[in-house]
Amino acid sequence: MRLPLALTATATAVALALTGCSSAPEPQASSGQSSDLVEVRGDLGDTPRVDFPTPLAPGETQCTELIEGSGDHLVEGQEALVGLAVYNGATGEEIQVTGFGSEDPVPVVVGGGTLPGLSKGLSCAREGSRVAVVVPPSDAFGDQGQASIGIGPDDSIVVIFDVQQVFLPKANGSPRITRDGFPAVVTAPDGRPGITVPDNPPFDTTEVEVLKQGSGQTIEDGDRVVVHYTGVLWDDNEVFDSSWESGAPASFVVSEGSGSQVIPGFAKALIGQQVGSQVGVVVTPEDGYGDTEQAGIPAGSTLFFVIDILGVV
Known part of the structure; x- marks a missing residue:
């Protein structure tokens, strides 16, 4: 994959340009007559018992927070783990119920490939929220429906x-100054x-620098982490992979042993770091792909990754 490398002016000038306070984004939908008619019984995380009159036919997507969560509302590109129950709003028929009780919650991302109405509904949610969302055809499957x-x-x-866990949208730690010669x-x-x-x-060895110091949970060997990352080739500064380009964070098990789902240099960069941190890591071929070409990465390449640590599953 290729991603344009913007912001290549001096770090000082750009950092000054990007500083300043910003308010949290407002939800993209609000409660209305249709969403207020949805009744849900049961505790957060348990399989819900859902009732509503039919047909529900809102003119626009509506959302009602039935159980109040905490923190900020979800924003574009942010990932959460949820219990998910879906119904036909015209007939009341159940379509899918998953991620509740003993089942693993479902990862969802605001925006990206998510239906517009679901993204709008998720923007009303926070960690610990139960949200009822009613979506018209224009924000769902359109005139074709989904037979x-x-x-x-x-x-x-x-x-x-039911929003059970929320991950950061980006690293939120305090900036750090890096050594001379580091990207x-x-x-x-x-x-x-x-x-x-x-x-x-x-560098002759894999080297890690903390670019922003977070204050969240410390990553341990064997953890499954949620991250955003960009990787470039040292030789030509070309991006070879980026989760930012796909519009959704990535999730990996990081380990010093055989259970790791990433190259050794990537795991070394994360183990021992805290959620909210942004780290940069120079990965030598020995800790990368060695003498084997990999998905357009030339054999023997030194790599550089910038990794935002968003959470631990």
Whole structure:
């Protein structure tokens, strides 16, 4: 994958340009007559018992927070783990109920490939929220409907989200100054990094620098972490992979042993770090892909990653 490297002016100038206070985004939907008619019984995280009159036919997506959560509302690109119950809003028929009770919660991301109405509904949610969302066809499957799950062209959908865990949208730690000769990194307001690799030869060993120091949970060997990352080749500063480009964070098990789902250098960069941190890591071939070409990465390449640590599953 390729990602344009923006913000390659001096780190000082860009950092000054990007500083300043910003208010939390407002939800993209609000409560209304349809969403207020949805009744849900049961505790957060338990399989809900859902009732509503039919048909529900809102003119726009509506959301009502039935159980009040805490913290900020979810924002574009942010990931959460949820229990999810979906119904046909015209007939009341159940479509899917998953992620409750002993079942693993479902990862969802605001925006990206999510239906517009579901993204709007998720923007009303916070960690610990139960939210009822009623979505008209225009924000769901359009005039075609979705016959495979029993949704007609004029049918709304009703969705219950129990938001069990929320991950950071980007690293939120305190900036740190890095050593001379280390790649320069600046970040846009949405968290996307711009990277400039210096002209000097790469380091002889894998080297990690904390770019922003977080204060959350410490990553331990064997943890499954949620991260945003961008990787570039040291030789030409070309991006070879980026979760930012896909519009959703990535989740990996990081370990010093055989259970790791990432290259050794990536795991070394994360184990022992805290959630909320942003780290930069120079990965030598020995801790990367060695003498084997990998998905367009030349054999023997030194790599550089910028990693935002968003949470631990």
